[in-house]
Amino acid sequence: MSPAPSVATPFTLPNGQRLANRIAKAAMTEGLASKDGLPCAAHEALYRRWSHGGCGLLLTGNVQIDRQHLERPGNVIVDGPLSPDAKAAWARWAAAATENGTQAWVQISHAGRQTQKQVNPHPKAPSAVALALPGGQFGTPVPLTERETLDLIDRFAHTATVAREAGFGGVQIHAAHGYLLSQFLSPLANVRTDAWGGSLENRARFLLETVKAVRAAVGNDFTVAVKLNSADFQKGGFAFDDCLTVTGWLADLGVDCLELSGGTYEQPAMMDMDGLTPREEPKQSSTRAREAYFVQLAKALLAAKSPPLMVTGGFRTLAAMEDAVASGISLIGVGRPLCAEPACVADLLAGATEELPRFEENLRIGPGWLGPKSPIKLIRTLNGFAAQAWYYQQLRRVAADGAAVKLNPWKAFQAEQRENKARV
Known part of the structure; x- marks a missing residue:
């Protein structure tokens, strides 16, 4: 009988892609691109450091498919065909991110109603439901037409081909954290009465059709992953039972990896903003129990039908990571420690430390x-x-x-x- 896997054990995805270990740099918005939305020398330097920093996988910050709907100024953007210079910039970014045998995937996104007013005062979204946040940073959205929705599906697929041609090994479709695909899934943000709203099947249509289009564009040997909320942590929103059902549909479509997260700008469980933990997970006295916000929910998915799971959120100690991998979780996502100490995962795997840095x-x-x-x-x-x-x-x-x-x-x-x- 083979030994139980650990965080240092290589992992092979269903499509045959091999990761050197089970730790992934989670997607974190960089804000480094200039107004043209192209990856630049700063992206290359940052990802080159991370590619030598010990992680088996790097996920980029969210690349936007529409320059009118940025998550923040400085996002990388793919908004139409790329010029030769743009293709060269993307190739340099991919080369830096994949040095040292590290795998790298591009996260693809559209901010929808979570587009700041300074970018677009009237962003497109499933429905004209504004964010319930003080401060007036976000405008009331305009509902997407069906033609616009179909165009966005094509844009996701096009951006995936850009990533593949540049030399990245996969893409992650961002359907979490209250961005556009997550908005379609939420009965609070999506009050449509057409084929794109109402039942869970209709609300998930945009995501499922996007996955199909991306897979058709890039083939079976290129990783297609999805980031999905376990729940929005809002009463009446996308709930964990919905997540279980959608996860099964994604498994049926052959998604190679599913990252589990949660929350939106209105209820930012994924950020642990103002000291909150996700609403569906009680506070624990044990530090280890508090670390992995979404692990218990991931275990419930594993008991049903799911692609290989990646869980991100609060991991700091090697012991907690090993517990998660032993429970059947395939990949551990690490984010904030890598912002200030890009080689901290290498130190963890080498035994130089048993805990990633904390900056609270x-x-x-x-x-x-x-x-x-x-x-x-x-x-x-x-x-x-x-x-x-x-x-x-x-x-x-x-x-x-x-x-x-x-x-x-x-x-x-x-x-x-x-x-x-x-x-x-």
Whole structure:
């Protein structure tokens, strides 16, 4: 009998693609592209560092299929045919990301109603249901027509071919975190009465047709993965029972890997913003039990029918990762530690440490009531955005010279606002 797998054990996907180990760099938005939306020298430097940093797989930040619907300024964009120079830029990015035998996949997305007003004050979405968030950063969306919806499916497929031709080994279709495909799945965001709304089968149609179109465009030897919410963690939203059903449909379509996540901008379980844990998982006293937010939900999927599962969210200790792999989870996603220490996974696998770095103490705007646990919601929210900005700024520093710096999160937030304005 073969020994039980560990995080250091190679993993082979259903399509035959081999990963050197079970740890993946999760998708994290880079915000490094200029106004033209092309990958640049900073992308190459950052992904070259990560390709030598120990992970068996790198997932890129979300590449947008429509420049009018960015997740944030600085996204890489594929919006029509690529020029020869653009193709060369993509090829350089892929070459850097796949050095050292590392596999790399491109995450493909459309922000839908989660497009900021500074990018598009009237974004397209399944329905005219605005985000229930204070601050006025997001406009009321305009419902997509069927023709526009079909065009977007073609755009996902086209972007997948761009990734393949550039030299990446796969793509991940982003259907989580409240972006467009996730919006179609949600009965709160999708109130359509046509073939794209209503029943779960209709709400999942956009995702399933996108998977089919992408597979037809890239073939069976190229990885097609999906990132899916386990739940939106909102009453009346996309629920875990829905996730179980959709996961079975994705398995039937031959999806090579499913990453499980959860939450939206309205309920950001995936960000652990203002100290929240996912609503369907009780708080635990054990640090290890708190680490992997979505592991228990993943185990329920494994008991049904599912593609190989990747779980991301809170993993820091080797022990928790080993527990997850022993339970049948195929891949462990790691994100934030890699923003400031790009080689930390290599240290973990080499036995130099048993725990990835934590930066929580660096992320407080101020002490006490000014911190992330403040009783004032606005201050908690500002701490959340400042923490995000701290990580974004560290990505820029690592891309520039490979080293993170000591940085005040409020100053990081202000710097990030300036960077975004320069890219609009």
